[in-house]
Amino acid sequence: MNSGLNFEGPDSKLPGEETGIEIRHTICSICSPRSHCGIDAYVKDGVVIKVEGTKENPNNAGTLCSKGAASRQYIYHEDRIRTPLIRKGDKGSGQFEPISWDEALDTITTRLLKIKDETGPEGVVFYAGYSKWMRPFLKRLAHSFGSPNYCTESSVCSAAAGLAAGLNYGTMGGPETGKSKCLLVWSSNPFYSNTSAVRKLLDARERGLKIIEVGPLITPLTAHTDFHLRIRPGTSGALALGMAHVIIEEGLYDHDFVENWTLGFEEYRDYVRKYTPSITEGITGVSGDLITKAARLYATTKPAALMTGPNATVHHTNGIQNHRALTALIGLTGNFDREGGNHVVPPAYLYVPNGVTTRQGPFMQSRPWEEMPPRVGQDQYPVWCKMVSEGQAIHLPFQIRSKKPYPIRALLAFGMNYRMWPGSDFMKDSLNMLDFFVDVDLFMTDTARLADLVLPACTSFERSEIKFYTQKYVIWTRPVIPPLEESRPDTDIIFDLGTKLAPDDDLMQKGYEASVDWILEPAHLKVEALKEYPAGYRLKDVALPPYQKYEKNGFSTPSGKMEFTSGVLKEAGFDPLPKYEEPRLSPFSTPDVAKDYPLILTTGARLPMFIHSRTFRLSWTRGLRPDPMVDINPKDADDRGIKQGDSVTLSTKRGAIQVKANLTEIIAPGVVNMYHAYSEADVNLLIEPDYVDPISCYPGFKALLCEVKKTQSA
Amino acid sequence: MQIGFSFNVSRCSGCMACVVACQDENDLHGDGLNFRHVTRLEKGQFPAVSMSFLSLACQHCGDAPCMMVCPTGAIYKRDKDGIVDVHQEICVGCHSCALACPFGAPRYLENGKMSKCHFCVARVEDGREPACVRVCPTKALGFGSMDSLSRQKAEKASMFLLEPLMKVSGP
Numbered sequence: 001m002n003s004g005l006n007f008e009g010p011d012s013k014l015p016g017e018e019t020g021i022e023i024r025h026t027i028c029s030i031c032s033p034r035s036h037c038g039i040d041a042y043v044k045d046g047v048v049i050k051v052e053g054t055k056e057n058p059n060n061a062g063t064l065c066s067k068g069a070a071s072r073q074y075i076y077h078e079d080r081i082r083t084p085l086i087r088k089g090d091k092g093s094g095q096f097e098p099i100s101w102d103e104a105l106d107t108i109t110t111r112l113l114k115i116k117d118e119t120g121p122e123g124v125v126f127y128a129g130y131s132k133w134m135r136p137f138l139k140r141l142a143h144s145f146g147s148p149n150y151c152t153e154s155s156v157c158s159a160a161a162g163l164a165a166g167l168n169y170g171t172m173g174g175p176e177t178g179k180s181k182c183l184l185v186w187s188s189n190p191f192y193s194n195t196s197a198v199r200k201l202l203d204a205r206e207r208g209l210k211i212i213e214v215g216p217l218i219t220p221l222t223a224h225t226d227f228h229l230r231i232r233p234g235t236s237g238a239l240a241l242g243m244a245h246v247i248i249e250e251g252l253y254d255h256d257f258v259e260n261w262t263l264g265f266e267e268y269r270d271y272v273r274k275y276t277p278s279i280t281e282g283i284t285g286v287s288g289d290l291i292t293k294a295a296r297l298y299a300t301t302k303p304a305a306l307m308t309g310p311n312a313t314v315h316h317t318n319g320i321q322n323h324r325a326l327t328a329l330i331g332l333t334g335n336f337d338r339e340g341g342n343h344v345v346p347p348a349y350l351y352v353p354n355g356v357t358t359r360q361g362p363f364m365q366s367r368p369w370e371e372m373p374p375r376v377g378q379d380q381y382p383v384w385c386k387m388v389s390e391g392q393a394i395h396l397p398f399q400i401r402s403k404k405p406y407p408i409r410a411l412l413a414f415g416m417n418y419r420m421w422p423g424s425d426f427m428k429d430s431l432n433m434l435d436f437f438v439d440v441d442l443f444m445t446d447t448a449r450l451a452d453l454v455l456p457a458c459t460s461f462e463r464s465e466i467k468f469y470t471q472k473y474v475i476w477t478r479p480v481i482p483p484l485e486e487s488r489p490d491t492d493i494i495f496d497l498g499t500k501l502a503p504d505d506d507l508m509q510k511g512y513e514a515s516v517d518w519i520l521e522p523a524h525l526k527v528e529a530l531k532e533y534p535a536g537y538r539l540k541d542v543a544l545p546p547y548q549k550y551e552k553n554g555f556s557t558p559s560g561k562m563e564f565t566s567g568v569l570k571e572a573g574f575d576p577l578p579k580y581e582e583p584r585l586s587p588f589s590t591p592d593v594a595k596d597y598p599l600i601l602t603t604g605a606r607l608p609m610f611i612h613s614r615t616f617r618l619s620w621t622r623g624l625r626p627d628p629m630v631d632i633n634p635k636d637a638d639d640r641g642i643k644q645g646d647s648v649t650l651s652t653k654r655g656a657i658q659v660k661a662n663l664t665e666i667i668a669p670g671v672v673n674m675y676h677a678y679s680e681a682d683v684n685l686l687i688e689p690d691y692v693d694p695i696s697c698y699p700g701f702k703a704l705l706c707e708v709k710k711t712q713s714a
Numbered sequence: 715m716q717i718g719f720s721f722n723v724s725r726c727s728g729c730m731a732c733v734v735a736c737q738d739e740n741d742l743h744g745d746g747l748n749f750r751h752v753t754r755l756e757k758g759q760f761p762a763v764s765m766s767f768l769s770l771a772c773q774h775c776g777d778a779p780c781m782m783v784c785p786t787g788a789i790y791k792r793d794k795d796g797i798v799d800v801h802q803e804i805c806v807g808c809h810s811c812a813l814a815c816p817f818g819a820p821r822y823l824e825n826g827k828m829s830k831c832h833f834c835v836a837r838v839e840d841g842r843e844p845a846c847v848r849v850c851p852t853k854a855l856g857f858g859s860m861d862s863l864s865r866q867k868a869e870k871a872s873m874f875l876l877e878p879l880m881k882v883s884g885p
Contacts (some may be wrong), residue, residue, distance in 0.1 A: 012836075012839065013739065013836075013837075014836055050738055050739060051738060052735070052845065052848055052849065053848070053849065056744040060851070062848055063731070063791070063848070063849055063850060063853075064731055064735065064849050064851070065731050065851055066729055066730045066731040066734045068731075068735065069731050069734035069735040069849055070734050070738070070739055071738075072738055073743075088805055191727035191729065192727070192729065195729060195731075195851040196851060198727065198851060198852055199851060199852055199853060202725055202852055218763055218765055220727035220728060220765070222764075222768075223724065223764060223765065223766075224724075230761060234744050350761075479775050584818070608727070608728065608729040608730060608731075609729075609730060609734075619745065620733075620734045620737050620738070621734065621741065623735075623746050624733065633760060634759075635760075664756060665756050665758065665759060665760055665763040665765075666756070666763070666765065668760050668761075668831075669760060
């Protein structure tokens with residue numbers, strides 16, 4: 001796009017016959033599947049000239065966030081890959097030349113089948129990054145090919161929170177905010193991460209909803225809360241145990257639920273006894289008085305619901321146990337699977353729960369685990385592999401290097417960003433050790449540059465997909481514009497590869513729409529019928545499951561009860577109680593490191609205009625926050641002679657990056673906050689590749705040690 | 715009649731969708747060129763801190779200073795709805811309006827001419843909301859005639875006052 005203004009007059013974008021502008025419906029898929037807002041694309045002569053939210057779509061009701069509003073720059077960006085590309089120079093040189101789709105797909109199938117023949121299908125990893133829409137089809141391709149190694153960015157996203165809650169309850173339910181009287185929001189900032197949901201949250205607050213917020217940052221939510229418990233990063237577990245202490249000591253817990261439906265309460269009660277408000281204050285930095293007040297409010301307001309972020313509480317070296325401790329509060333207070341509490345509704349399709357049943361799970365698991373070799377990470381993270389239906393991608397670079405228990409030779413990746421890995425240079429170098437690396441992406445990214453073969457995918461505006469919403473709504477989208485140049489939908493690539501990589505898989509051979517129909521069969525929905533509703537279809541006769549299902553079915557844990565002491569963890573040799581441990585790097589656990597690196601570094605909190613690296617390259621979103629900036633409290637800045645906008649060096653024991661200083665009170669003294677994924681200032685370079693949680697292998701992105709110094713100009 | 719924007723400061727989260735939606739509507743691809751601007755204000759010190767945002771564009775002033783100082787008469791105010799707009803073909807790009815405007819609304823295009831928020835006048839005449847109002851995910855931004863906006867505010871304030879009284883007689 002050119003830089004100047006192409007001003008055709010203010011009346012140039014009204015739809016209608018005289019203007020030649022037509023509104024076509026699609027969805028945004030820049031951020032997470034909980035949002036994916038409905039979009040009205042204004043199309044003229046085959047070009048999108050404007051976007052706005054679809055009013056009929058109950059999820060966003062006509063609104064968008066800054067990312068979705070910038071869709072046009074996303075679709076038409078000059079960095080879009082136009083044709084399949086094959087590497088010409090050395091690995092990682094970024095030198096490519098165009099080849100045809102036939103040549104590209106032939107090359108891939110030949111190489112992967114050769115590896116399968118020589119050393120087995122497990123040597124090929126199939127990876128899905130962002131967005132998540134191609135996942136069901138890619139996992140099926142992997143397993144039908146014979147590889148257990150389907151890995152995704154869920155290895156750092158929300159799966160560990162599900163794992164932790166699963167250890168306690170066998171499953172988990174989201175907060176039923178509309179029916180709740182008290183919402184405990186734990187390290188979540190829906191204003192920036194799930195923008196379409198906040199309208200209802202604010203409406204509920206205006207109706208009198210009590211809100212308690214826990215988290216190290218001041219967020220737009222903070223102004224709407226009764227209490228904000230501003231914890232030191234990494235201490236969620238201790239705070240939860242401290243709240244449990246108050247709830248148990250004051251007899252505010254649900255005696256009936258605890259007696260009849262839980263395992264290990266006595267041991268748990270004995271353990272939390274030591275987390276008195278004053279001890280907990282010493283660990284978390286939250287005043288004992290506030291801890292007591294928040295615990296009382298949450299335990300005595302019925303019903304109360306817990307809203308956690310997808311991963312802020314599990315991006316810690318004690319992440320699983322921390323998240324177990326805080327989700328244990330749901331059962332303790334009798335809010336599990338209750339109306340207005342945390343209602344268990346299984347996901348219909350791609351992480352969205354709405355009462356619909358599909359066959360997504362069986363579709364993806366086209367071959368049972370028992371018939372395949374162990375997954376990446378299975379020997380070191382058995383609990384992960386027991387609870388999550390994929391490999392652990394964070395362990396991938398270690399297996400590429402060690403070749404243990406078997407060598408990984410090839411990687412077929414969709415939307416991969418190696419900067420997601422802690423010690424991202426370690427992952428980058430590991431990718432260069434592969435025999436064969438294929439990357440499918442929209443843009444020529446830093447990761448695509450490392451590939452042997454690059455394939456151009458297209459955006460949600462250029463393809464068809466099935467999308468469910470929690471509001472009992474579904475849409476089968478139609479392309480609003482044809483794919484740009486030679487780009488293609490990810491699913492076309494997957495099914496084309498399937499013809500040769502999975503010739504015995506009947507559904508893979510029948511194709512994409514037939515596969516979607518197969519998945520939707522229990523919901524009595526068909527693609528052909530949904531095409532009649534281009535803006536979406538309001539599902540009829542869909543009821544959410546009842547409350548308190550455990551009374552009939554028990555809990556899907558080893559004991560059949562909610563487990564304060566986890567049977568799965570005990571069997572795997574971990575502490576069965578939700579034990580609190582300090583972050584592996586903290587002023588308390590490593591005072592020697594803290595001498596040189598006295599500040600706590602927390603990374604990866606959301607900004608409103610970015611979702612990971614996805615909208616960095618758009619001038620509309622990048623213009624809202626042009627520089628990589630570290631948030632630092634004015635007091636810490638003053639101690640270091642740093643002023644707003646100064647160039648500073650953010651360093652850890654592992655490395656250093658150059659950023660600008662942003663002086664702000666949203667961060668407490670002693671803590672600094674850095675957004676992730678910048679090419680020019682990649683904070684994951686500062687984190688060791690093995691700085692992970694021992695149960696889930698989730699990286700400790702949210703709490704380590706660093707120093708910030710003013711950069712001396714040369 | 716005077717049309718205007720309403721802004722509920724307690725609902726704005728500073729997401730800046732309004733800024734981008736306006737850029738998209740007006741094809742403002744230039745570096746940093748925008749008609750709407752969001753400013754963030756922090757007050758207090760840890761632990762007592764509050765954070766607020768303000769989304770600002772042309773206020774379409776009743777007595778618009780930009781119009782007063784415009785030497786060519788390029789800036790005009792519509793009788794029908796009070797929208798302040800600019801005849802670009804008459805604008806000479808002298809920047810007088812920028813000096814006069816207390817809100818920093820006027821922007822200048824590559825051709826030197828002034829441009830700014832025109833209240834999405836064509837959309838509004840077609841029964842649609844301005845792009846910034848439509849996009850706002852928290853409904854912090856609104857629009858309407860100044861009379862109707864005041865009436866809405868009065869009704870909301872009355873509800874707020876009445877609510878606790880109603881509860882006394884409730885079940």
